[in-house]
Amino acid sequence: MKLLKHLALAALLMAAPATMQAASKPGTFTTGDKTFLLNGKPFIVKAAEVHYPRIPRPYWEHRIQMCKALGMNTVCIYVFWNIHEQQEGQFDFTGNNDVAEFCRIAQKNGMYVIVRPGPYVCAEWEMGGLPWWLLKKKDIKLRERDPYFMERVKIFEEKVGEQLKPLTIQNGGPIIMIQVENEYGSYGEDKPYVSEIRDCLRGIYGKELSLFQCDWSSNFEKNGLDDLTWTMNFGTGANIDQQFRRLGELRPNAPKMCSEFWSGWFDKWGARHETRPAKDMVEGMDEMLSKGISFSLYMTHGGTSFGHWAGANSPGFAPDVTSYDYDAPINEYGHATPKFWELRKMMAKYNDGKKLPAVPKAPMPIITIPKFELKTFAELLLAPGKEDRGALKTFEEMDMGWGMMLYSTTLPDIPTQSVLTAEMHDFAQVFINGEYIGKVDRVKNEKSLTLPPVKKGQKLLILVEGMGRINFGRAIKDFKGIVGDVTISAEVDNNEVTWKPREWWQCATDDSYETAVNTLRLTANSNINKATEYTKRGYYRGYFNLKKVGDTFLNFETWGKGQVWVNGHAMGRIWSIGPQQTLYVPGCWLKKGKNEIIVLDVVGPKEAVVWGQDKPELNKLQLEKSNKHNNIGDKPDLNSATPVATGTFKAGNGWQTINFGKTAKGRYLAIECLSTQKNGDRAAIAELYLQGQDGKRLSREPWKTKYANSEEENGNHLGDKVFDLQESTYWQTEKGASAPHLLVIDLGSEQSVKALEYLPRAEQGAPGSVKNYKIYLY
Template identity: 75%
Template sequence: MKLTKLFTTLALAATALFVPANANAASKSGDFTVGKGTFLLNGEPFIVKAAEVHYPRIPQAYWDHRIKMCKALGMNTVCIYVFWNIHEQSEDHFDFTGNNDVAAFCRLAQKNGMYVIVRPGPYVCAEWEMGGLPWWLLKKKDIRLREQDPYFMERVKIFEEKVAQQLAPLTIQNGGPIIMVQVENEYGSYGEDKAYVSEIRDVLKANWYKKNDEGKLVGPALFQCDWSSNFTKNGLDDLVWTMNFGTGANIDQQFRRLGELRPDAPKMCSEFWSGWFDKWGARHETRPAKDMVEGMDEMLSKGISFSLYMTHGGTSFGHWAGANSPGFAPDVTSYDYDAPINEWGLATPKFYELRKMMTKYNDGKKMPAIPKAPMGIISVPKFQLTEYVPIVNGINRVFKDSQSSHMTFEEMDMGWGSAVYTKVLPEIPNQSTLTLDAHDFATVFINGKYIGKIDRVKNEKSVALPPVKKGDRLTILIEAMGRINFGRAIKDFKGIVGDVVISTELDNNEVSINLKGFVTCTIPDDYNTAVKAFASEAKENISNDLGLPAGKGKAGYYRGYFNLKKVGDTFLDFETWGKGQVYVNGHAMGRIWSIGPQQTLYIPGCWLKKGKNEVIVLDVVGPKETVVWGQTEPELNKLQLEKSNKHNNIGDKPDLNSMTPVAKGAFKSGNGWQTVKFGQAAKGRYLAIESSSLHNGTDVAAIAELYVQGTNGQRLSREPWTTKYADSEDENGNHTGDKVYDLQESTYWQTIKGAGFPHLLVIDLGSVQTISALEYLPRAEQGAPGSIKDYKIFVY
């Protein structure tokens, strides 16, 4: 009897985890389905008002507060990605504990009366390392990601089964909060492969659906999301179709095609972008609150469901921030996203404007109270990081490669960190050029003397070398940043990814030396490696042997401490430091880089303690000063660049007077893609678009996206594209020339008011191409602001 009572008590306790704070997300068995023009929750019309939040970007101790903040906005659902690579950081080793306990997060949402939408990938994007895919997939060099590659699909099935083991018991059909599950993610921006998308759907169905008493398969509503311009490429008949678009978009236009194909289907914007993400070396991104609130008000007035991406962005702690493409544009640590709830969990002016509007759609009920923050904000006086050991103290393995010119991180079984590549050189009596493809930031030394850097962000591939003697040592220190998270370039190997070549002139002949046989040392990025580095004596002799300078102010590990009488959230300022990673009390806090715009790191108070707190910085460049302090506000918009991001060097401006345009005319007014076919194919490396007038009569021109077509009518790759020249760019608004090929239809190049006509944008295609047509997309907002009327197109 005692055992029976004990089991009953335990069962009741377990059940209590699923009991909601109110009846909005009832724990009894229910259903969520698609009706005519609406979603149906237990047979009644239901508008999804979802808040996108990401559990790994929030300390577990703050989950409850952030969910309550979303509820205080009038939301009835939280939407989450499931990040494969944080749950399976090495093959077959899964972690769903602590900050990775996604089931606990879902139960907490239900406890707060919220439903849940789960987006389990396998690919998620989210400005997250490799879009959520695990780096170790790249150990199989010929793998085809996001396709029906046998090994990729084998690993996807294992991962999705593990996720379902955690979450399938929490579907609404089982009395849990989960109402919808997404199939893949924005696949139309990657390719067209219905067979692959169908297989992902089948994998999810096999794990999330079960037969009911009538023998019918039941489970959460399955949906797929894409952009209005590409959702038909992979749309499956048995899935719900949802659209993704940003604030200010023409909402009727976004759903027009869906309405034509499925007039009775419910409408949902599964990602309504509240702001945007920040990239190293560019201004902090913001979006007007007015546009966000008006768009959501319009959708709700028309019965359109939504998920606000992001409602609370949080932080990409450690090495989890990704990078965007074309080119290489790594994301900063902060994922503030200019969201209504800021990075550290407090309400912004956007929050209050949105909350006021949402009151109209709260069924006449009083809005939930705004919860008190778990902790206050504290400052920390300046303190020095006085302990130092050279970066070589972090070396864990050494490889001698005589067969090839390099080894990538993946070939050395390292996912994140840095590597030292070193090689004894032959005599090269003249100046020369070292060329290599370094992923991602390389510093180059000869006999321990700094020669220069190769920065992938700037598309740099070479550095000038002085004359060298036989036996001089070349050393290349490479730090990897986040892997690309969007587009075809997600197959992003790290380290040296191609030949290493020295080019020089000998006896009036051009000579190229392909260097092979590097000695390579790996330096993993993790706290344990940092601690071990301090536990061993400073290896100055090894630094010399490897050709790396050592000593304070150089690359290495730095450690210091600060004391607290009171614990709270703070923002540690690292603007005097170079580039690298920070660990506080054993927690990986994220990347720092002096170029900005982010100069502080958010430090959650729940990870601090009264008394002594430890800070370790791994700086791969070296600091100007080893000082740190804690602010009460973040610094997210302070650039420290060598030069402006603008592309207005007059020497790069072409003389169009001597050229004949390959096409000229007038674009139509309004939203949507337009194609200009050339009379005959044109050959050249540079594409120039000249605008002499706009449809709205102003002088502020804008272009959202551009593509060019080859002779077969197919779009050519934009991966090698760079901006050659722009007569005017709104740098403060991050509306620079690169926005026309950043794979994002909601961002755009825009000129500055008063710049005057004609406006000119020149794109370097990377090599000579044969082009038959140009595709042009104006801004997505109502009326397509800044859309070009009269144009000329040149290829040269």
């Protein structure tokens, strides 16, 4: 018996480290003179940003260990409100949502934790982390002191606090700091709102826990609260001294921290895969560490926006792909990249003379899967859903967060061609009596479609698929479905006639695995080859067998557009336009023997086949035409036009404002770059704003690039980068293109303008800065 007791005790002690470490002694984390203080001693935060919902739970510890092997001492996490409260009042902190367990695993591995609980987080995540059901209250004001919004925010933050308050450093846990809101200066100026979020968090976690707020160097003063730590966000290649200059003037004794040092960038459908040089990233982090500046590397490991969780950027509508690889040092599937090894070599210099931890082995091998066919099919149009008759409704009004809506109405007699116009969010396909007419794609800013002549009684059917809600800027209030009226206009007997159908049948079908399975069970057939243009849209199911499990990358190049489930796990969105053509499938979600795959294709595949390959395809575009804006027919003739401003920009970083002297009017802005500050440079502009008659910035929501005589497409340095709300991205001309360079922007409607604001690139020396210019408004 004694031997058995000794063996049991030994087993308990071997299993105890995580528990014993989680019960560490209470500590402190505060701000001191130009430094953070951990338990009273100077401490430089070397944080790795990772997002637990973007990583399968069985891989959490491996990813944390990979971060530690880079020399990091902290992990930084967002808490996504909408994944924890997918329906109002129903909270989930289990499984992949167990944020407390993620923090405990971090502590077990000797890592501290910074928590960013929003309520808004951005992160290229559906609606920036805000729950869709907030939009059921149509007049709600998001990220403001709207009573209902604040009521729900406080309930959510209290629920998060129940999970995380026991894990603060004051309670012996790993959490050293909590963030208040997120980059609010890019949304507005409302210190009372930010103060209310601060007070909410302070009431939950106590006054001892450090609170901070992050913003850009150009806007952090708008909402900076006196009693919070201020941190800056900027990216690879930025002029670091310039980024902290104003903070140093206002708070010369405060510690400096880059709370988001962007290692790469996110990808959007229809554009090239984004990358950033490893050399620039490593040099920037080396510079910060040499100056005692703390940082969080966003992202150190990006992971995957599984299911429908990828968001969309704005102005306009630019949905993000499923992969959140981010060109990070640890790639989407947890492997070390060349960036990783360069960064690890540099970080070793700042590890107090100690050897960095060994790089852990991947938890799963990479496997391939031979090509197989998905042989079972069920029509999308037969999928069960919630039905309604009457006026048009959005997803939210039909109590649906994600999925598709079918809208149908009876047409009058229209003997000639007509034009259908509507605000459709986000991808609409139009049919008349079962015949496909065309699509309306919000990504392309399309709002209308030509219809053929129709006879009275014919049926108009519109299938609308919602993609990720916008996650950045004022456009986050992003309703899905048909938003507003549908109008049909035609010229009949020399008169313009307009119809606005009022009576609609509509059916909301969510994008859940359960709906996919039910549709296949109720309506499935195996006669895929006889599917018509009308019926090929739907659910496809197939199976593949494995002798061993491992991570793989399922290829969907032959498919159209939709979503995928493997063994019931929502893998993410697919779209033939690319650049992403594969989906990462973690081996921990596969099994030996038979595995199920279901594909929802709202367009229909060229061939219903899939195969698993040993590497991802993240940079293969299959577009109808180039993304460039160099159609010569769109180039304006400015020879006889009078510029509203001519002159020379100053050299160096930072915003500059050009006043026109008098108000100018026009729909199109043309900026002619006659020369650059450094001869031989390619011209580049990071951001442009226009000021109205009242001196305030005009909305850039309706802006789109009309013409550019030169754009670097491979690096995603297209014209739209000058109004994408991101100071670290930029329009840049192609290598070897000769000046002058012309960029023309359609403002959406005629505007009254009195000044232009210009921002060059953020890197040291502002490469590509424009010198001599002419500005036109016409």
